[in-house]
Amino acid sequence: MIAVENVLISNEVVEAQFVCDLVKCKGGCCEEGDAGAPLEDSELDLMIELFEKVKPYLTKESLAEIERKGKYVYHREFGWVTPTLGNDNEICVYGIRDSKGIIKCAFEQAYNDGVIGWKKPISCHFFPIIQKNGRNGDFDRMNYEPREELCKPACGLGKKLKVPAYQFLKEPIIRKYGEDFYQALDKVAKDYFAKQED
Template sequence: MLPILQVGDVLLSPDIFTEHFCCDLEACGGACCIEGEAGAPITPAEVKDLERVLPAVWMELDPKARKVVNRQGVAYRDEDGDLVTSIVNGKDCCFTCYDERGICLCATDRAHREGRIDWAKPISCYLYPIREQQLSNGNVALNYHRWSVCKPAVKLGRELKLPIYKFLKNPLIRRFGQAWYDELLALVEALKAEGMLPKDEEQK
């Protein structure tokens, strides 16, 4: 079993290297955006970004969501005091929308993919199923968050033999930079050379 690994000042759970994941929206319907008891973690800087791009997606939001945003803004403090995106009915993220198939999407992410805005979504959403934790010594811990609604993503990831660190390549680069990700890949190669990770990455 792998120990907790470290790249720079970031501690990584071994699951990030040994478990597989690949979002399967056709199977889950985008459940991660409409389930849960609180909104997505968001930073103060991201709140400003979300407020800035909000007009571009305003009419794509559910009327109930618009009422919530008008009342309390794009974010609030949850029971733990953490800053999170506003939600409707105690669970649905205010910034969801649906495509013609009825699949739940992130309105800001869709607008970004369409080239209508220059900001996609909070990094916590982009990094999922990794959850980031700030440690008291200034380091960052990354942990794999298991959630029943993501069983289809686990199944597809195993079929594709796609480890979490590869599935989240772009989000990890956005968060920590290309040099950091290159160092992570070098660590993976060293672990393979030592026999701690299989070279074919056929993890089960």
């Protein structure tokens, strides 16, 4: 484990190479899983506040499911999560398929279009890093957990391009912890690589 400030980071975050390959995986992380996307408490009000602006991006099926379940739901294991269509392992209600069959986030699409200023839940932005906030003064944790089959193309592309996971996920890391934290992590990673070469 690597410690930076109040965060424990698994070595794989630095060692593993990863770059999303949406053409191959089709954004499958938005529909493959045990529940919807985990939400931080601070994101719950945002889901409600931004909903009307995101609504035009959603399918009729998603809107019906949100009407039935709510804009977010409580999961016994994962806490607050986004609802999914039907069972827990189906597509997130905020997922939209484009003409090529790639699932995109309605919030992210609205963000890219300049409609809203919030990109998407931080848990989605971090994937394949699973980030958990510490409780009662404990350290936060960041673990590298790609899906075995689904993320094979991303792992392959990461190795081809030689991009460590933490560099690919620079934006969400800075979004969550700030620029200084990322620079500290980058220095630790480079020192780590230097030692490996010795």
